[in-house]
Amino acid sequence: MSPETRIPQQQRSIETRDSILAAAREMFSAKGFHGTNSKEIASQAGVSIGSFYSYFKNKKVLFMEVFKAYKQEQIIRILREQNRQRIETLGGATIVRAIIESLLAAHDLSPEFDREAMVMCYADPEVKEYHTEIERQINAQLVGTLRQVEDRLRVTDLEAAAAVVANAVEMTVHSIKIFDAPLHRDRIIDALAEMIRRFLFKDSEAMTG
Amino acid sequence: MSPETRIPQQQRSIETRDSILAAAREMFSAKGFHGTNSKEIASQAGVSIGSFYSYFKNKKVLFMEVFKAYKQEQIIRILREQNRQRIETLGGATIVRAIIESLLAAHDLSPEFDREAMVMCYADPEVKEYHTEIERQINAQLVGTLRQVEDRLRVTDLEAAAAVVANAVEMTVHSIKIFDAPLHRDRIIDALAEMIRRFLFKDSEAMTG
Amino acid sequence: MSPETRIPQQQRSIETRDSILAAAREMFSAKGFHGTNSKEIASQAGVSIGSFYSYFKNKKVLFMEVFKAYKQEQIIRILREQNRQRIETLGGATIVRAIIESLLAAHDLSPEFDREAMVMCYADPEVKEYHTEIERQINAQLVGTLRQVEDRLRVTDLEAAAAVVANAVEMTVHSIKIFDAPLHRDRIIDALAEMIRRFLFKDSEAMTG
Amino acid sequence: MSPETRIPQQQRSIETRDSILAAAREMFSAKGFHGTNSKEIASQAGVSIGSFYSYFKNKKVLFMEVFKAYKQEQIIRILREQNRQRIETLGGATIVRAIIESLLAAHDLSPEFDREAMVMCYADPEVKEYHTEIERQINAQLVGTLRQVEDRLRVTDLEAAAAVVANAVEMTVHSIKIFDAPLHRDRIIDALAEMIRRFLFKDSEAMTG
């Protein structure tokens, strides 16, 4: 309880750790996991390589932390977007738009880190596993959202529907943001929205442009 | 001006080159681009490291060749599948199934190489570019297929529709084959098929289970 | 932006760097630039190959440092020798001897490194350039020396004279020290001295044996 | 004696060999011994690498052959130049100019190969030895030339004089042709000529500009 306690140092410690995480996210986004080395990260964070390794066992562990934090931010965004409005008050088209927007928003967080996240998802089992878990959560959330308007839906297998919809949106987002699709963004998003709306909702709602 | 790398002029030479390509595909599938080194590939191919470098400037160039060959095989499969039957004689549900099957078949070629191909698509601009070009071709093919039954379709913007459908299928395939989706494969495929059918076809056809 | 190679900040670091420089000079002298590899230099310096490359971008850069340091030592020797005595008090023959001796002394520093230095001067543009710059300095110094006794000289174009004299001495030194000239060293040095003396000085001084 | 004899093939053989020698000289001049590899030489000569090695045991042996041939050409040039005129009929200044010109001419043969020849002279004992032997011959020739006007000379130790003169000329030639001396070529050559003339010839002849 004396002022000699190391609490201020712990504060500084947290800051150091955060600065490494921030530097890592920046570097991984810009140059990828394999294109970035630990010294670069440390110096970008304004920290010695020795400190780097006292905070993180190795580069991979650091990536996992950055990745998890990023995914948590994404989840939070999605939840916030989807819960922003009372969706049962909205029309089918609007709901679909809201779903798409919520997933788009998640990817706007940092398109470049998103790209590298996909690299690692496909490349590394541990990353893949965490990614899968997150997808499960997003799916559950989407199922929850849909359940709120279940009586207006055509589809009955909400879980499968949510999975398929999420996949369609995710890949479309990538094709726009990462693979610069040759078509105009609006044409694709319109098509995507229409596909999802007609799939999910009963004809009465699906009819509307 | 002799080229940097050897141009096969003898039968033996062609065999060596091919064995390197085959070994590379195998190793890249199993251990990824970064997890495989040139010596391993050479010895897997039963060839000296010197030969490796006399046929391929470096590992990246080798990857590009393997990748391009793989993508060409995929394209061929897709075309063959989609042109197997006279599609204008088929019902909407069957057409959709055929489209899904054709894209699934492409990924059955080698799911593991497919995975690594995605890694590199997201990681490397040159790979991304080639991938984008192939997607364009697949899209064009799909648009062609749809045009054959245009009068039965609801959608009018065929290109955007084709893009969205291809995206939905591709990501769903990945979620099944690579990310071991928690749901049973059939539930997902059924949902996917229904989504696409209702999106593309007029109600008369879409009605059918 | 951290520099490519380590800038010594600790005492230990400076010692390591110096030990690499010393080992390099030794190895280059003994086996030449192309006959020595970085591993040998590192182990001769009692240092890991990793340290080698953290101090020097590559072998060539290391050579340049060794070379520049060597040339600086040479310059210092020459200046010291030529300024050792008040030359205006000396006779022409003695002055010439002093000049020859000063250049000989420079080459006594390390005849073997001298040899390799010549190899690289002829082989590499960057080395050549630095060598040329040093020659310019030596020439300027020699012109300065001559100017002190200008009224006793025959030659009027001091710069050209200095250049020619320096060339004559340098090649003669090499023919003695590197190419083991078939004649006895003294006969050659005597001839050289006489040539220079008669060239530079008015007859009154040149007469003297 | 029948037309089936391999004589034409021997002719072709000689041509192949010569084309390799020519290609080697070209490549060594342009990129140096270490900067050129055997495949390059072979392909420049329009010959397979297999043939290359059936004509020359290795790259070093090839260099020696090219080097020796070059030096022989140089010697021939020097002899021709020095014997072009009846030198006993010439004035001292003209004789000196003729000597300088003869040595300059030798270096004009191929300044770039000359440069690489120096590299190898300093770097390789075998090359050095051959070079020394050639210098001896040039020296003997120069002594012979001087002896023809011995009664007009000041110097008595002709061998030492010849050595020193040859050295002075050689280094000066290099400083002009290889190390781009900062002074104008004529000023240096004039100084060189004057130095040699005053050294070699009695005052009566040396007086003349």
Add this chain to the structure above:
DNA sequence: AATGAATGAGAATTCATTCAT
């Protein structure tokens, strides 16, 4: 806690040379 010097395994790549055809 922090620093940065040191490590060395390992990856990529080259090239002189051999040898089967």
Add this chain to the structure above:
DNA sequence: AATGAATGAATTCTCATTCAT
């Protein structure tokens, strides 16, 4: 004699990680 495919030792250089201070 000619060819060019094949070899693999040798070299350069990188980078994740450790450890003495």
